[in-house]
């Protein structure tokens with residue numbers, strides 16, 4: 032049986048993350064292992080961030096992202112912050128360059144413990160989201176839920192941060208919408224051939240919005256970093272806000288800056304919870320009992 036791999040259970044503003052240490056290994060975390068880990072209450076998660084050896088020069092690691100349903104994701108902002116904190120605690124390094132399937136991400140941990148991730152450039156072309164049919168203006172596409180003559184949600188903006196996002200704009204409390212019901216319908220709508228992350232956003236100031244997200248492959252989460260980025264750039268490109276936005280998600284605030292060079296910088300915290308070891312093929316796991324639990328951790332390698 033392959034050696035067990037180390038992991039750290041962490042979170043990014045309540046987005047439940049497992050950082051899996053797959054360095055020095057030739058195997059991967061299987062979808063079955065992901066679903067098994069998620070089935071265990073103590074290790075249930077939204078995403079696994081699997082840290083692999085680097086594959087291209089100039090990068091520290093290749094990061095594979097797996098949703099709790101076992102599907103692969105191209106981007107995970109909150110999870111990337113957790114990876115930075117874990118590796119920084121292990122190595123003392125503060126700046127990292129990662130390769131993901133969506134491209135190269137630079138990230139750094141600041142003196143105050145907050146972590147900034149360059150999430151790259153947003154993509155707005157209908158084929159880049161992707162959408163199943165052509166829409167010339169992705170700031171507002173024809174999609175709605177609820178009665179045809181009085182839709183509950185309609186005309187979302189769509190954007191890709193390497194992964195697909197639809198943002199529905201509302202003018203009342205985002206918690207007053209039944210996202211648990213509408214989320215899966217929209218996630219799996221045929222307009223999204225790769226499914227989509229579904230968010231409801233209320234703009235509260237020129238530099239602030241409130242956001243709730245039903246995540247593709249994970250369901251309702253307390254935070255979605257790439258959705259916060261997608262919502263911030265969509266709010267700016269529709270004239271609802273400026274390019275620097277505080278996005279308040281159920282787990283807390285994320286600071287998003289859409290720079291003039293088109294890169295989106297997300298800044299927020301990460302939190303270490305506990306460590307363990309697991310089988311990347313089956314998902315069986317054991318908690319580390321080396322006394323690291325119970326200490327207040329600001330970091331902790333996987």
Ligand SMILES: N[C@@H](CCC[C@H](N)C(=O)O)C(=O)O
Pocket residue numbers: 046077078098103104105106107108109110194195228246247248249252254255256257258
């Ligand atoms: N929670 C993540 C997003 C993870 C991937 C998403 N569910 C997808 O499948 O695209 C984040 O913080 O960005």
